[in-house]
Amino acid sequence: MKPDYNEPKIYTGGVDINNWSKLTKKEQKTALSKPWYVYYSFRNPETGKLIQQKRIKASANSYKTRKERLAILKPIQRKLADILDAGYNPYLKDNSHVRDNLMGGRKIVVKEEPKPIINDAPKTVEVIRAIPKETLQVKDVAAKEENITIVEAQKLVLDTKEQVLNSNSFPKFKSRINQFYRWLYENGFKETDSIDKINKKIVIQYLNQVLQKTSARTRNNARTDISTFIQTLIDNDVLHNNFVKEINKLTSKAKRNKSYNSTQLRDIKEYMEENDPLLSLFVDFIYYGFLRPIEVCRLKIGDINLIDNKMHVQAKNKLVKEKIIPKILLDKIPDLSSFSPSDYLFTKSQIGGEWEIKEGSKREYFTNRFKKVKQHFGLSVDYSLHSFRHTATTELYKKISKEPNMSPHAVKSKLMLITGHSSMSALESYLRDIDAELPEDFSRFYK
Structure with a gap:
């Protein structure tokens, strides 16, 4: 006969807990960011299929380390296995025989099949609570739910x-x-x-x-x-x-960064190259690398692979992604061989070096530095560093669209690989937001 349940297991954030020491700090942090819990499946008497039951988290996820979480979940796992072996059935209304079997140390003998009551099944965690602590031999299972302040x-x-x-x-x-x-x-x-x-x-x-x-x-x-x-x-x-x-969200007007026209782009680049070369290279990573300003701030020397012309970027939509460094940007990067891989690519005063402040503060520093350029050209608050990424996307979209035998879908597919958007719908939404997709002149329709 098929067993009525499987052995309780502990979900540990999608990683093998036995190889914890071999995981990187980032992989450990990702695993600990997910809820850990004890889970098991029990056979539904009506369908005959194993159905996963209510997960038991207790207070394990309030702790920060693997050791602390397992100290709570492992006793629950062992004692849950005990009560399942003693005959506990989440689909039965009366599980009083479980306590008797555990207290008496006897194997379960069921003379009559109790009638299942599917919609009135007690929670597994409630059965655990109903068994005396002396029987469970757990001093602090932390399974009971208490109102906290x-x-x-x-x-x-x-x-x-x-x-x-x-x-x-x-x-x-x-x-x-x-x-x-x-x-x-x-x-x-x-x-x-x-x-x-x-x-x-x-x-x-x-x-x-x-x-x-x-x-x-x-x-x-x-x-x-x-x-x-x-x-x-x-x-x-x-x-x-x-x-x-x-509670409903309210409609709000999103702040929009305008794109630069070709004249503005040329004049701004010439001015920065002459008066602020460091800021000019920072903008080049936004424009040619299709990065957000804060992603440029995160770059370290070790992220720049000049042999394979690639860079590793800690992006918004996933932890780390790999992007190519186009030749036009590669030619602008100075020699980095004298720096440590742990040095940041951009600091306040130079390329390469230590700059241990918060990412948000770095982005704010370069934003304020760019304000001097905006003041020189009399640009409004609608223009920003992020506007260079919008401008680059718009220009590239137009140029790819003009290539022969390129359908709209093919254009967007090619562009998506460059911009790094996670899906076609995300790219299409972005193109609409920055007005990259505009119709041809429709004057002929009025003639």
């Missing part, structure tokens, strides 16, 4: 997110959550209040106040981060429903 929830979430968000995203997330907490305290909440007191109505009141003081875009950003906050508590078995997802 709002200040404890704040610490749990911020500690967790600090490990998984990058140095640019986490400060913004932390700031928005702390602003929400200041509002809570100003409106009668106390640190000792249960996190359950925060509900949909409370969050809507806060978001309305944010909207009145700022903008729809800022309000939407606050909504997103509070939703992430609640979801992290759900992942750690503190809460069970992300009510923030039910």
